[in-house]
Amino acid sequence: MAVESTPSGSVKETYDKGNLDVEQHAVAEAHLKNTTIRNLTWKGVTVTVKDRETKLPKAIVENVEGIVEAGEMCALMGPSGCGKTTLLNVLASRPTGAQKVEGAVLVNGSKPSRDTFREMSRFVEQEDALIGALTVRETLNFASRLASTSSLPKRERIARIDGLLDSFGLVSQAETLIGTPIRKGISGGQKRRVGVASQLITSPKILFLDEPTSGLDSVASWEVMSYLKGVAKRNNLIVIASIHQPSTAVFNLFDKLLLLSAGQPHYFGSVSDVSAHYESVGHEVPLHVNPAEYLLELVNIDFSPNRESAASNLEEQQRAWAASPRAAEVSRAIAQIESSSGGSEVVLETAEKKPSAPSLVVTLLHRSFVKSYRDVVAYGIRFAMYTGLAIMMGTVWLRLDAAQESIIPLTNAIFYGSAFMSFMAVAYCPAYLEDYLQFVKEKHNGLYGATELIVSNFLIGIPYLFLISLIFSAISYWLSNFQPTASAFFTWVFWLFLDLLAAEGLVVFMTSLFPSFVISLALVAFANGLWMSVDGFMVQPTILNVFYKYVFHFWDYQKYVFENMMVNEFSERVYTCGKGPDGGCQCMWQTDLADQCLIRGQGVLDQYGYKPGYMGKDVGIMMGIIVGYRIAAWIVLKLKR
Structure with missing residues (x-):
């Protein structure tokens, strides 16, 4: 297939080039062909929303219709705020946040079920969520494993990946990272191509793109859309893209155009016929002018000096389109398709099976593992941070003796070591936020759900958090001279590990609830500040006021960590008393060993109301809190549309 129009200096016979084997494409793209999707x-x-000022219903998209055949690309164009993205979301069966959505979106003249439509379609966001720590090839590989193509032999999946890398001009970047804030990766145009390719490999029949050329220069824009046009033509793929101010070359790549203004249709039909339509209503497209720019200026009244006159002219244009033979032809074509379908269901003819839930969890675990050791934001920074904290803690509370004057410092060290370890879990917010955004995209595309994300996220954190707990404890515990026995040391490690599991669960819950870095960071910090205040250190549980004791204290995970670390240190240890002004023995805690000038550690615990023997029950409660946070996050993700 020859290229119709290309930017200067960018002429690429993309689909006829000699090094592109036809058989390779047949294997690489066969998964797009086994369908009955025709239009x-x-x-x-x-689409109706509530007006912010008048509080009355307001239509932001009104009575729009259209038809796109298999193998065609359709552009949604219009000025900012005209309803392009809203309409695209409606067509893609995605949430719009609107008060009311009316109309019908049909495949082959019939309305498919939500699950069927999600299986056959994919959506590429304007800012597509990609995991920066993965390479281009790994991104396509994991996308393939999460989709129905995972049931294919590995060799065939690799052939498909290679075919798409070749088709989208990404062969030389195949082993390059997408890019993180710390490590530079591929360019913006290449990221757009990766985003589209990662959706194509998941067997879509309909592809929606929101501003795929936004932020790209004319050459990169043409490259993205021309590659996509070739794939659409070869595989009868339906492509619908909202697009803003395309160049002439990009505009001419589209087969059809839907022009919107103030939510109303001003034209729908072939790109090649748009000039003839506007000429027929008295708006001839000037020669040597980008027709896309001219049309956008024609339907945009935001910057008109005379708004009333411009609005009146815009209404005339809309009425002219509604009364035109082309509009009537579109309505007749839609009615004919609907009547010929007979209401039959849409059937996807494919032998590929969707992966099972355990398979999805394994794939997500593998992807998270690759991310965890490459992206320092995920766990690397936390390892460094916690190691620094351990060194600082061990050298500040250095070699404390088993003496009366060390009891308060030891208590402070226990609180500091446990509370600040959980507080600093806020560093996990950006890493989980990247996973969350990836999940939102993949959930909307029907690849997996909240259960798979929560389970895989929990499992991938276990070894890292245990290793952090062990390293932190190995440094700080012995430097500070806590109870010097192996059993006490590993009990400390165990409670620190549970502390971090709970703290990370809190991060996952808060970030799922409010997926904004600043908001989730603030809420996690606030919650940890509250837990510190009521965990029993700041105010002893025996005198903590009733409200905080019964509303927050008993489900504060830091409470159980602090209590059991205190029991671990003091329940079986004895401390020497100090000397009074007269040189005699003076014990700050009176226990049964006072006559020996000693303090039994249980005397310290009595002030807090702590007693040994409750570790099993407390572990059970901690497990409940840890699982509870994950279940809460799961509920949030399930309820979010």
Whole structure:
């Protein structure tokens, strides 16, 4: 297939080049062909929201209809705020946040179920969520493993990946990282191509793209859309893209155009016929002018000096389109497709099976593992941070003796070591936020759900958090001279590990609830500040006021960590008393060993109301809190649309 129009200096016979084997494409893209999808139609699409000022219903998309055949690319164009993205979300069966959505979106003239539509379609966001620590090839590989293509032999999946890398001009970048804030990766245009390719490999029949050329220069924009056009033509793929101010070369790549203004349709039909339509209503497209720019200026009244006159002219244009033979032809074509379908269900003819839940969890675990050791933001920074904290703690509370004057410092060290370890779990917010955004995209595309994310996220953290607990304890515990026995040391490690598991669960819950770095960071910090205040150190449980004791104290995970670390240190240890002004023995804690000038550690615990023997029950409660945070996050993810 020859290229219709290319930017200067960028002429690439992308689909006829000699090094592209036809058989390779047949293998690489066979998964796009086993379908019965012939067209996508929509009619009477109207989206109503509540006006912020008047509080009355307001239509932001009104009575829009259209039809796109298999193998065609359709552009949604219009000025900012005209309803392009809203309409794209409606067509893609995605949430819009609107008060009311009316109309029908049909495949082959019939309305598919939500699950079927998600299986056959994919959506590429304007800012596509990609995991920066993965290479281009790994991104496509994991996308393939999460989709129905995972059931294919590994050799065939690799062939498909190679075919898409070749088709999208990404062969030389195959082993390059996508890029993180710390490590530079591929360019913006290449990221767009990776985003599209990662959706194509998951067997879509319909592809939606939100501003795929936003932020790209004309050459990169043409490259992205021209590669996509070739794939669409070869595989009868339906492509619908909202696009803003395309160049002439990019504009001419589209087969159809839907032009919107103030939510109303001003044109729908072939790109090649748009000039003829506007000429027929008195707006001839000037020669040597980008028709896309001219049309956008024509339907944009935001910067008109005379808004009333411009608005009146815009209404005339809309009425002219509604009364035009082309509009009537679109309505007739949609009605004919709908009547010929007979209401039959859409069937996807494919032998590929969706992966099972355990398989999805394993794939997500593998992807998270690769990310965890490459992306220092995930765990590397936390390892360094906790190691630094351990050194600082061990050298500040250095070699404390088993003496009366060390009891308060030891208590302070126990609180500091446990509370600040959990507080610093806020560093996990950006890493989980990247996983969350990836999940949102993949959930909308029907690849997996909240259960797989929560389970895999929990499992991948276990070895890292245990290693952090062990390293931190190995440094700080012995430097500070806590109870010097192996059993006491490993009990400390165990409680620190549970502390970090609970703290990370809190991060996952808060970030799932409010997926904003600043908000989740603030909420996690606030919650940990509250837990510090009521865990029993600041105010002893015996005198903590009733409200905080019964509302927060008993489900504060730091409470159980602090209590059991205190029991671990003091329940079986004896401390020497100090000397009074007269040189005699003076014990700050009176116990049964006072006559020996000693303090039994249980005397310290009595002030807090702590007693040994409750570790099993407390471990059970901690497990409940840890699992509870994950279940809460799961519920949030399930309820979010």
